[in-house]
Amino acid sequence: MEFLNFNPRDKSLKLEEAPVPVPAENEVLIRVSFAGVSETDIQTIEGSYPRKENEDAVLLGREIVGVVQAIGSAVTTLSVGQAVAVNPNEGCDVCNFCRAGGYNHCQKAGAASTPEIWRNGGWRTHALVPEKQVYLVPAGVTLSQAVLAEPLSYLAHSWAKINPVEVGTGTLVIGAGILGFLWASLLHLHGLRKTVTIIEPRIKRRKLFEKLDLGFRALDIDDVKGEEFDLVIDCSGAGSATETALTSLGSGGRLCLVGSTNPLAEIKFKPFQATRKEFSIIGAHINQFTFGRTLSLITAMGDTYLDYEKLGIGVYKLSRYEEALAAVKTGDITKAVFKF
Template sequence: MSFSDEVIPATPSKMSQMKALNFDPKTKRLSLIVKEIPKIKNADDVIVRVTFSGICGTDLHITEGSFPCKDSPLTLGHEFSGLVTQTGKDVTHVKTGDKVVVDPNRQGIGCNKCSYCTNGKYHLCTSGGINNTIGIFRDGGWAEYCIAPACQVFKLPSNISLQTAAMCEPLSCISHGWERLGSVPSYARFIIQGAGIIGNLWATLLHLKGYKYVTVSEPLAKRRELFEKIGTGYEILSPDQLKAKFTNEAAVLEKGFDICIDCSGNATAIESGFSYLRPGGKLCIFGVASPNARINLSPFDIYKKEITIMGVMVNPFSFNKAIALLDSMSERYLKYDILGIKVFGLDQHEEALVELKQGKISKAVFKIC
């Protein structure tokens, strides 16, 4: 499935309202509403007419009430692409009609005073990173128009479509995760927990980089079937099939993994992935779990095997890297049909959420304008 990019002029002066999908955190209800189109207020503001906007696993947690967000009604959506329709007077790097993606997290901006900010880790600041995200704490891209500061708006190369560019934000987080893993030898053995869109994108990145020894674990048969369509040749197993391969410690030493990347956010999956790690292994907790989830790991095994456990949060300074990945991966890996992505209209949001939760698709993306 593909869509042509459309050149859209500036917002008509007589047009003042737009459709938006709003979330009420008190009732946990999504509603398609009509609201005012955002207006330029600051010299560095950019208004984007949204074309494609994805539903993230974090959005599912938000709508279920298990992930923090703004405590009053807002428009969700933090993965989106579109065209510039208006800019503030100080904006020079993009202009009306440019194809762009929006980083929902402000690059390099937190309080600029704490030890995290002053050491280049602004995303760990209590006012930086995910604590001020467009689509979580500010109105986002599940709407016809969205406003963002210029520093969060990135112009796309002409050869990257707006449809493909909707994958930029998740790829920017994966880029950060890859850097967190550090030097990874070519012989490393990987286990990816979960074949939703994030697990699929991790697998395509590893395939792009030439890694051969990759296994994916996914409980849903439909998602295992969708993963096969990507054509990486990687083994994909159900959790029970994977467990049958590792009946004792000797099997883990012989056939286990050097790196587990959890993309499920599921405590049981994280625990099982940890148990399959060989000595010197790394557990990368990438998927977003419920804040109330807990895992039970053996500190003795962590000590004995010298296991490294790391988290990955958002995408510090990695949006330009993600745009480069879009350029490298788009023709081979990022086609919606291959990845199991289905496109919906905003008025189909209930259907989109149901199919996503049931695992019939790997990801849902709204086609808005």
């Protein structure tokens, strides 16, 4: 198999080859069709995202879809040839968080077991995944759409936490990366129209956003100074953007933090703002049993919202990884996806 190796010691990437692995009794061997490049991947390469210390090389990529090539002897729910998507998050099933339905807070598994951070991910032609984390892709959903299930499952978890979001809610989305584009699409799907604004400092990204043709405003940060919103969704992960979000909240407003935040980011905050305006700050961490529902959500969104050209997604061969990562960093695309 071909794979893209990441060396955490010197932050280098190298294309290599190895024999195709054999699944253990509870594992599924997936012939990968598409693997996404997440913000966490980029932060990991840059060295800003936490991971195990003194580790050997690891494969990045937690957004994985493909076709079942082989199954372990104990696998009962899947068959060779089926199209599948991988939920990168799991729980230990025995801690208090897991037993209360919150595996996203599990200290033993949860984000602590996510491929690309703590174990090998999907930037390879063949991936071994535990059966419990593999989901069938519904009929009518393409694999190129299904590879967006992981970031969309994060949105689905966030959506459940901020609901209700009524039609007419004055909404500000911060950051025109792929999360911002998907949030805008989700809001539009749920009936919001001219009350949504997205802000982004880079002109390239604002131009890309116009391709979505949702009828939402795409502005620079300074263009919304003085405006107040009922709901602010911060997809940027930047501390400075969160400060902007807090000052943009109206009385009784809600701020939802959903970006892949740099762990070292800090903000200045005046508690008086919260008591005077009675606003709420809502954090959302990975997904919480939303992956299966997200595949149904993808069915509803379809080509109308998940068109790669409109979303600004670039598709690359794994061998073009340097070009793909550079295009994301410069803002030429919102997201890169490797096609195998």
